[in-house]
Structures are given as structure tokens and as C-alpha cells.
Amino acid sequence: xxxxxxxxxxxxxxxxxxxxxxxxxxxxxxxxxxxxxxxxxxxxxxxxxxxxxxxxxxxxxxxxxxxxxxxxxxxxxxxxxxxxxxxxxxxxxxxxxxxxxxxxxxxxxxxxxxxxxxxxxxxxxxxxxxxxxxxxxxxxxxxxxxxxxxxxxxxxxxxxxxxxxxxxxxxxxxxxxxxxxxxxxxxxxxxxxxxxxxxxxxxxxxxxxxxxxxxxxxxxxxxxxxxxxxxxxxxxxxxxxxxxxxxxxxxxxxxxxxxxxxxxxxxxxxxxxxxxxxxxxxxxxxxxxxxxxxxxxxxxxxxxxxxxxxxxxxxxxxxxxxxxxxxxxxxxxxxxxxxxxxxxxxxxxxxxxxxxxxxxxxxxxxxxxxxxxxxxxxxxxxxxxxxxxxxxxxxxxxxxxxxxxxxxxxxxxxxxxxxxxxxxxxxxxxxxxxxxxxxxxxxxxxxxxxxxxxxxxxxxxxxxxxxxxxxxxxxxxxxxxxxxxxxxxxxxxxxxxxxxxxxxxxxxxxxxxxxxxxxxxxxxxxxxxxxxxxxxxxxxxxxxxxxxxxxxxxxxxxxxxxxxxxxxxxxxxxxxxxxx
Amino acid sequence: xxxxxxxxxxxxxxxxxxxxxxxxxxxxxxxxxxxxxxxxxxxxxxxxxxxxxxxxxxxxxxxxxxxxxxxxxxxxxxxxxxxxxxxxxxxxxxxxxxxxxxxxxxxxxxxxxxxxxxxxxxxxxxxxxxxxxxxxxxxxxxxxxxxxxxxxxxxxxxxxxxxxxxxxxxxxxxxxxxxxxxxxxxxxxxxxxxxxxxxxxxxxxxxxxxxxxxxxxxxxxxxxxxxxxxxxxxxxxxxxxxxxxxxxxxxxxxxx
Numbered sequence: 001x002x003x004x005x006x007x008x009x010x011x012x013x014x015x016x017x018x019x020x021x022x023x024x025x026x027x028x029x030x031x032x033x034x035x036x037x038x039x040x041x042x043x044x045x046x047x048x049x050x051x052x053x054x055x056x057x058x059x060x061x062x063x064x065x066x067x068x069x070x071x072x073x074x075x076x077x078x079x080x081x082x083x084x085x086x087x088x089x090x091x092x093x094x095x096x097x098x099x100x101x102x103x104x105x106x107x108x109x110x111x112x113x114x115x116x117x118x119x120x121x122x123x124x125x126x127x128x129x130x131x132x133x134x135x136x137x138x139x140x141x142x143x144x145x146x147x148x149x150x151x152x153x154x155x156x157x158x159x160x161x162x163x164x165x166x167x168x169x170x171x172x173x174x175x176x177x178x179x180x181x182x183x184x185x186x187x188x189x190x191x192x193x194x195x196x197x198x199x200x201x202x203x204x205x206x207x208x209x210x211x212x213x214x215x216x217x218x219x220x221x222x223x224x225x226x227x228x229x230x231x232x233x234x235x236x237x238x239x240x241x242x243x244x245x246x247x248x249x250x251x252x253x254x255x256x257x258x259x260x261x262x263x264x265x266x267x268x269x270x271x272x273x274x275x276x277x278x279x280x281x282x283x284x285x286x287x288x289x290x291x292x293x294x295x296x297x298x299x300x301x302x303x304x305x306x307x308x309x310x311x312x313x314x315x316x317x318x319x320x321x322x323x324x325x326x327x328x329x330x331x332x333x334x335x336x337x338x339x340x341x342x343x344x345x346x347x348x349x350x351x352x353x354x355x356x357x358x359x360x361x362x363x364x365x366x367x368x369x370x371x372x373x374x375x376x377x378x379x380x381x382x383x384x385x386x387x388x389x390x391x392x393x394x395x396x397x398x399x400x401x402x403x404x405x406x407x408x409x410x411x412x413x414x415x416x417x418x419x420x421x422x423x424x425x426x427x428x429x430x431x432x433x434x435x436x437x438x439x440x441x442x443x444x445x446x447x448x449x450x451x452x453x454x455x456x457x458x459x460x461x462x463x464x465x466x467x468x469x470x471x472x473x474x475x476x477x478x479x480x481x482x483x484x485x486x487x488x489x490x491x492x493x494x495x496x497x498x499x500x501x502x503x504x505x506x507x508x509x510x511x512x513x514x515x516x517x518x519x520x521x522x523x524x525x526x527x528x529x530x531x532x533x534x535x536x537x538x539x540x541x542x543x544x545x546x547x548x549x550x551x552x553x554x555x556x557x558x559x560x561x562x563x564x565x566x567x568x569x570x571x572x573x574x575x576x577x578x579x580x
Numbered sequence: 581x582x583x584x585x586x587x588x589x590x591x592x593x594x595x596x597x598x599x600x601x602x603x604x605x606x607x608x609x610x611x612x613x614x615x616x617x618x619x620x621x622x623x624x625x626x627x628x629x630x631x632x633x634x635x636x637x638x639x640x641x642x643x644x645x646x647x648x649x650x651x652x653x654x655x656x657x658x659x660x661x662x663x664x665x666x667x668x669x670x671x672x673x674x675x676x677x678x679x680x681x682x683x684x685x686x687x688x689x690x691x692x693x694x695x696x697x698x699x700x701x702x703x704x705x706x707x708x709x710x711x712x713x714x715x716x717x718x719x720x721x722x723x724x725x726x727x728x729x730x731x732x733x734x735x736x737x738x739x740x741x742x743x744x745x746x747x748x749x750x751x752x753x754x755x756x757x758x759x760x761x762x763x764x765x766x767x768x769x770x771x772x773x774x775x776x777x778x779x780x781x782x783x784x785x786x787x788x789x790x791x792x793x794x795x796x797x798x799x800x801x802x803x804x805x806x807x808x809x810x811x812x813x814x815x816x817x818x819x820x821x822x823x824x825x826x827x828x829x830x831x832x833x834x835x836x
Contacts, residue, residue: 199717323692333686337675344674344715421670425731428634429687430660575655579637 060155088254162261183286530555
């Protein structure tokens with residue numbers, strides 16, 4: 001290209017295709033340059049996905065065919081309304097899925113990616129940059145939704161013997177709705193970023209994503225699905241079918257597709273044309289408006305957006321307050337700093353909230369069981385049921401330990417790694433490695449023990465446990481978690497990674513796994529030492545209090561060794577951290 | 581008269597990464613009240629040398645003494661006398677500027693009241709008082725650079741090391757830093773300054789060291805450097821003739 005042509009810059013379509021081609025080239029080059037093992041893994045994954053797609057299609061075909069049988073109607077009642085609403089439900093799911101996922105992807109691509117300065121200063125139309133980013137955001141999501149939505153809709157068509165035109169139209173409608181959803185998502189991103197800084201939105205989004213996904217995945221355990229009656233199933237399906245509201249364009253799309261499959265051309269054409277025109281209009285309007293908002297939002301973000309949302313301490317006099325005597329000032333400083341940074345960074349909070357949610361769910365299940373194991377079909381021998389009952393009596397302690405252990409994986413295991421690129425401040429300061437290790441130990445141990453105790457106390461109150469038992473369990477939890485803290489902290493030092501960009505890269509994989517494995521071996525072993533003497537005491541005609549005391553001495557000694565020895569072993573590694 | 585002991589001294593300092601010597605036998609001294617300029621092309625070993633002096637990197641061989649303390653064997657005592665400003669001001673993004681100064685003051689074991697007084701003075705001096713309660717992730721690069729400098733000054737160090745401190749700063753802030761460095765040297769501190777801005781080095785530094793490919797190839801006052809058989813008038817000429825950049829002057833003609 002001549003210099004004159006280059007200075008004139010690229011046209012809109014050429015620029016979009018150049019930018020998209022660049023993206024494709026980057027992905028392909030990444031694949032070509034990856035290791036043979038990675039290439040093989042990718043190919044296997046691709047094959048698995050294709051097989052799953054086929055399997056999902058076949059399963060949908062067979063299951064949806066079955067729902068039309070009288071036998072099924074006898075079990076689940078009339079599922080006709082549910083089947084009729086299925087296309088609208090799938091399309092609705094796809095639309096909402098793309099809307100939410102595109103929001104996150106677009107936020108990253110438009111505001112947080114490092115290439116925007118370069119692209120906006122290049123001699124290409126800004127609209128081309130915007131559209132290419134939008135398409136890059138949609139394509140992976142569209143693929144993902146295709147993975148779930150298409151086999152189901154195609155299975156419905158195959159089970160119902162639909163007209164062949166149904167199948168290409170399903171794809172066309174999915175694409176149109178995806179474009180509309182992505183357009184609306186971009187508009188939502190622009191509006192949000194005008195109020196809240198992009199980085200903060202990304203943090204909140206990550207936090208909500210983790211919390212909601214854990215809640216959704218675990219809440220099923222609270223439902224008694226195995227005791228669901230036929231009437232309840234019918235009512236549940238009717239409730240789902242109600243989501244197919246007649247006024248919704250998604251419903252028009254679903255019904256339009258079904259009418260097309262059934263050969264009711266006029267009604268199908270009317271509904272589908274309306275949906276396609278509406279989608280195109282929504283996409284065009286969203287694109288134009290959000291494009292305008294983008295440039296002003298970008299400029300505004302650079303200038304003032306961040307400052308407004310910065311954290312503010314409670315009050316200045318407290319900030320320079322007094323120290324606790326007897327604890328080295330450097331240790332207090334590191335603890336206070338970690339407490340502040342952990343609390344303020346939502347990326348950390350999303351990692352910390354997981355054990356809390358799991359703990360609550362397991363605690364509800366434990367309290368609901370009333371300490372009595374589920375008899376099932378009543379075929380289990382009496383001794384097994386008694387053993388289960390005894391095991392359940394330690395359920396509160398087990399939950400408290402599980403929550404503490406999960407927290408320690410993050411707080412102790414990543415205590416050093418979380419320093420990241422700011423570690424130079426600590427390393428160049430006059431801080432003894434022992435003080436640093438002690439501070440990291442305490443900042444991990446105190447919240448884990450406090451949360452474990454909190455759960456244990458609540459569960460003890462709800463289950464009306466005796467004071468002696470509760471006190472014993474509290475000591476066991478405190479000591480066990482101290483040992484787990486030492487183990488996790490030591491592995492955290494060995495696997496520390498200060499050069500992470502994403503918090504998920506904080507600890508090197510093998511060390512994270514080893515840490516989890518060793519602490520998983522440690523916990524039941526130390527529990528056996530704590531509880532063994534108490535359980536054996538009646539058999540050996542020893543008073544119960546003596547058994548408890550022996551357990552505390554044995555388990556306590558083992559826990560304290562694990563709390564102190566591993567950090568001491570790795571202490572010499574601390575001065576060398578961050579040199580890699 | 582006996583010359584004072586150096587506040588900063590490196591002896592045969594070496595840092596190797598595999599076969600490559602990033603720093604190769606660097607020996608230098610910086611005396612109380614002196615501003616020492618450390619120059620070199622990109623990748624010459626400036627940052628590695630500084631990181632070894634402040635204890636961020638362990639040398640392969642050789643030693644570093646700061647205020648008489650060996651950085652390897654007495655790191656806590658050596659670090660207690662040192663202030664450091666890195667080239668990249670990576671600070672805890674979720675702390676406020678004011679909290680960061682408090683944190684650093686605590687790390688150096690200062691009294692809270694002293695940290696409070698000095699912290700507020702530094703924030704005011706660097707024009708950060710208003711933003712002092714905002715988290716650092718909302719700061720611009722220049723604000724972070726100034727915060728890093730304030731953090732390095734909280735404990736009033738006897739040895740101050742700065743790696744490219746004026747990058748990303750506006751002229752007013754750059755001037756402020758120069759004034760602070762002069763004041764610190766005036767009060768008897770040793771200042772070790774790495775910079776690419778030769779004008780700063782020429783006008784501010786009492787002595788200059790030039791490093792290239794890990795080796796210290798020249799060291800002395802401006803007059804010493806001119807006297808070492810190099811008659812060039814400016815530091816830029818001396819630097820280019822020593823590090824081999826003068827031959828690239830013709831490139832400008834091609835680009836033009």
C-alpha cells in the first residue's frame with residue numbers, strides 16, 4: 001500500500017474485517033504455537049463437544065417424543081402447555097444468557113482491554129472498532145448458546161416431525177435474538193459505566209457471578225426432589241410454562257417457529273417477520289445510541305469516573321490510632337493492611353463467600369435432619385445406622401471445620417501471593433520473615449476460626465448441645481484449624497506467585513493441589529486423635545472426661561506441631577520470594 | 581582530612597541469570613550528602629543493581645553495605661535506613677494514599693503520632709492531601725509515583741534510592757522531586773538516582789556512574805568523566821561515546 005493510501009485509512013467494512021481477521025489470526029496462531037499436549041487437548045475437547053451436541057440432540061428427540069405418550073401423561077399429567085412453551089423458553093434463555101454474558105465480555109473488551117487507546121488512535125473509523133468488539137463479544141456466547149439451545153430445539157422439531165424449513169429458521173431467529181441481546185447489553189454497559197467505574201462494575205459482576213452460580217448449584221440440595229409427587233411435577237411444569245407470556249416477543253418467536261414447523265405458514269410468517277424486524281431495530285438503535293455514549297463515557301472514565309467511587313476510611317483520627325502492645329508493629333501493619341485490602345477487593349470476597357454459602361446450606365440440611373440419619377428403604381443394619389447417628393452428632397464440628405478449611409485455602413494458601421506486584425514494599429522494608437509469617441498466619445487463622453466458631457455455636461444452640469460438648473468442639477475446631485493454617489501457609493510460601501494479573505493465578509497449580517491434599521489428610525487424622533480416646537473410653541472402662549482430655553492432649557499436640565513446624569521449615573524461603 | 585565512610589557501598593557485585601551476567605563486578609560508593617547518578621542504556625543492569633542494593637534481589641556474588649550494614653547478613657538493619665522508589669509504582673490498589681503511608685510508617689516501626697504528622701506533611705507537599713482518602717486504584721500514574729516517593733520518605737531514610745523517579749511526572753512534580761533530593765543530600769543523606777534524563781544527572785548529581793552490559797564503564801564527577809580522555813562537552817556526548825549510541829544519529833536522516 002502506498003503512503004498516501006495508508007494515510008487515507010481503511011473504510012468501515014474493511015476495518016471491521018481487518019480487526020476480526022486479526023482476532024482470528026491471534027487465536028489460530030495461539031493454537032499453532034501451543035504445545036503438542038495442548039493441541040491434543042483442544043482437539044479432544046472439540047470432539048467431546050461435537051459428541052455432546054449429538055447426544056443432546058438425540059436425548060431431546062427421544063425424551064420429547066416420550067412426553068407425547070399416554071404413559072407419560074399418566075405420570076406427569078398434561079405437559080402439552082409446557083411442550084408448547086419450550087421454544088419460547090429456550091429462546092428466552094438464549095436471549096437472557098447472551099444479554100448477561102455479553103455485558104461482562106463487552107465491559108472487558110470496551111473499557112478494560114489494553115488495546116482501546118491504540119485502536120481509537122488508529123486511522124480507522126471508530127464505529128468499526130466498536131462493531132468489531134461487539135461481534136467478538138457475541139461470537140463465543142452464540143457458540144455457547146448454540147451448544148445448549150440448538151440440540152433442544154432441533155430435538156423438538158425431530159420429535160414433532162416438523163417441516164424442514166423449521167431448522168434453518170431456528171438458527172436465523174437465534175442469531176437475530178443474539179444480536180439484539182448483545183446490542184442491548186452494550187447499551188447497558190455504556191449506561192452503567194457512566195455511573196460506576198468499569199473496573200468496579202467488573203469486580204461486582206465477578207462477585208455476583210460466583211455467588212449466584214454457587215447458590216444455584218447448591219440450592220438443589222435443599223429441595224426434596226426425590227419426594228416430588230405427580231401433582232407437584234405438573235404444577236411445577238405449569239409454573240415454568242407461565243414464563244411464556246403472550247405479550248413477549250420471545251413468545252412470538254417461539255410460537256412462530258412452532259407454527260412454521262406445523263406448516264401454518266401465514267401465522268408463522270407474521271410472527272417471525274415481526275420478531276426479525278424487532279430484533280434488527282433493537283440492534284440498530286442500541287448500536288447507534290451506545291456508540292454515541294461510548295466515546296463520551298470513555299473520555300469521562302479517563303477524567304473523573306474513578307475518583308467518585310474510591311473508598312473512604314471511617315474517620316481520619318482513627319486511621320493514625322494506637323497500636324496493640326506486645327505485637328511487633330510490622331506484624332500489626334501487615335495484618336491491618338491485609339484486612340483492609342481483602343475486605344475492599346470484591347475479587348477476594350467472591351472467593352471468600354463460597355465457603356460461607358456452602359456452610360449455610362450444609363447447616364440447614366443438618367438441622368433439618370434433626371440428627372437422625374435418613375433410613376432410606378430401611379435395609380441398613382442397626383450398627384450402621386447407629387454409626388451414622390454418632391457421625392451426625394459431630395456434624396456441627398465437621399461443618400465448622402469444612403468452612404474454616406475452605407477459607408484457609410484462600411487466606412493462608414494465597415496469603416503471600418495476594419501481595420502481587422506490590423510485594424516490593426514489604427520486601428524492601430525492615431520486616432523479619434518470622435514477623436511476616438506470623439502476620440500472614442494470624443490474618444488467615446483468625447477469620448477462619450471465628451467463622452468456624454460462629455457456625456459451631458449457632459448449630460450447638462439449634463441442636464441444644466451441652467456446654468461441655470460445645471466447649472470441647474470449640475477447642476477441637478480452634479486447634480485443628482491452627483494446624484491447617486500452618487500447612488496451607490507453608491505451601492503458600494512454596495507456591496507463591498507475585499506476578500499474577502488474574503487472582504486465579506495466585507498460586508501455582510501443583511502447590512495448590514498439594515496443599516489441599518495434605519490438609520485433607522491432616523484434618524481427619526487430627527480429628528481421629530481428638531475424638532478417638534473419647535470414643536474408646538467406654539470400651540476401656542475409662543471415665544468420659546479422661547477420654548476427652550486425652551483426645552485434646554493428643555490432637556492438640558499434633559495440631560500445634562502442624563501449626564508451627566511447616567511455617568518454620570519454609571521460613572528461609574521468605575526472603576527470596578518475588579525474585580522469579 | 582579523613583574522608584567519611586560511604587553510606588552505600590557495593591563490592592564486586594554480580595548477578596547472573598544462567599550464563600548471562602545482568603550485573604558484572606560493580607563496585608561503587610556513595611557518601612553522605614552526595615547525589616549519585618546511575619546511567620545506562622535499556623537493559624544495562626541499572627534496575628538489577630538497585631534491586632540488589634535494596635534487598636529485593638540476592639546477588640550471585642559480591643556484597644552491598646548500607647549505612648555500614650551488610651544487606652545480606654543484616655537485612656533488617658540495612659533496610660531500616662533505606663528508602664526506595666521503584667520504576668513501576670506498584671502500590672496496594674485497595675489502600676488509600678493515607679493508609680499506605682501509615683502502613684509504611686508501621687513497617688519501619690515509627691510512632692503513630694510521628695507517622696501521622698509526617699504523613700500529612702508529605703501528602704500536602706505532593707499535592708495529595710485531597711486524594712489521600714481515595715484508594716490508590718483511582719490514582720493516575722503521576723499520583724502513584726508521588727505516593728511511592730512519599731512512602732519512601734516517611735521514615736526519613738539516610739539512603740534514598742530512586743529508579744527513574746521522574747517518569748510520568750508533570751514538570752512541577754519533577755521539580756519538586758529534584759528539590760527534595762537536594763534537601764536530603766544537604767541534610768547528609770546519600771541519594772542514588774537512576775535516570776535516562778541526562779540533563780537531570782548532569783545538573784543534579786555530584787558523581788555519575790555509567791553502566792553498560794552489566795559493567796560499570798565509567799564513574800566520577802563531570803570533570804572526571806571529561807578528564808578520562810573524553811573531551812566531549814555534554815554528558816549526552818560522553819554517554820553516547822561510551823555506550824555506542826552516537827552512530828545511530830544517521831537514522832534521523834532516513835526518517836526525515
